[in-house]
Amino acid sequence: QVQLQESGPGLVRPSQTLDLTCAVTGVSITTDNNDWFWVRQAPGKGLEWMGAIKNFGHVYYNPVFRSRISISWDTYSNRCTLHLNSVTPEGTARDYCARDSECEIRDWGQGIQVTVSS
Numbered sequence: 374q375v376q377l378q379e380s381g382p383g384l385v386r387p388s389q390t391l392d393l394t395c396a397v398t399g400v401s402i403t404t405d406n407n408d409w410f411w412v413r414q415a416p417g418k419g420l421e422w423m424g425a426i427k428n429f430g431h432v433y434y435n436p437v438f439r440s441r442i443s444i445s446w447d448t449y450s451n452r453c454t455l456h457l458n459s460v461t462p463e464g465t466a467r468d469y470c471a472r473d474s475e476c477e478i479r480d481w482g483q484g485i486q487v488t489v490s491s
Contacts, residue, residue, distance in 0.1 A: 374399050375397070375398070375399035375400045375472060375479070375480045376397070376398045376399055376480070376482075377395055377396070377397055377470050377471070377472065377480055377481065377482035378395065378396045378398075378482055378483070379393055379394070379395050379468060379469065379470055379482045379483070379484060379485040380393070380394050380395075380396065380485065381393035381394060381468075381485055381487070382487070383485070383486055383487065383488060384487075384488050384489075384490065385460050385464075385487060385488070385489050386489070386490070386491050387460060387461055387462060387489055387490070387491055388459055388460070388461075389458075389460060390456065390457065390458040390459075390460070391455070391456070391457040391458075391460050391464070391487060391489075392454065392455070392456050392457075393411070393454065393455040393468055393470075393485060393487070394452050394453075394454050394455075395409070395411075395452060395453045395454070395455075395470030395482060396450075396451070396452050397409075397451050397452065397453070397472075398451070400472075401448075401451060402446050402448065402451050402452070402453060403428075403446075403448055405428060406428075406474050406475060407472055407473070407474050408425050408426070408427045408428075408472070408473040408474070409425060409426050409427075409444075409446070409453045409470060409471070409472060409473075410422060410423075410424070410425045410469075410470065410471040410472075410473055410478070411423040411424055411425070411444060411455045411468065411469070411470055411471075412468070412469045412470075412471055413464075413466040413467065413468045413469065413487075414466055414467050414469070414484075415463070415464075415465060415466040416465070416466075421435070421437075421466075422435055423435050423438060423442060423444075423455065423457075423468075424438070424442055424444045424455075425444065425473070426444045426445065426446050426453055430445075430446060432444050432445075438457065441457055441458050441459050442455070442456070442457050443455075443456040443457075444456070453470065455468070455470075460489045461489060462489045462490060463489075464487070464489045465487065465488050465489050465490070466486075466487060467484045467485065467486050467487070468484060468485050468487050469481055469482050469483075469484040469485075470482045
């Protein structure tokens, strides 16, 4: 059974950096045909895809985040990480990591509430 668990700070000040980690169990993050997404949902809004890390560590980002975002993985600890700098209060959201395989989300983490506030 694949499980994903997000961790990180619940409160970040505006203009600072958000770092989140997704610990994966039940499958190697480098397994073929598995892509690892970061998705967030702000209060009262729909899901927003932030980016993904795929085979061989290739990364893809939502252009909305431009150069502020970076996603990486640690194959030894079987984790992927999200790094988002220059956060704003509009970034207050519940952030999720998810496993996509063959263009379908197969597993979600429970999410982590991130509040951007001074």
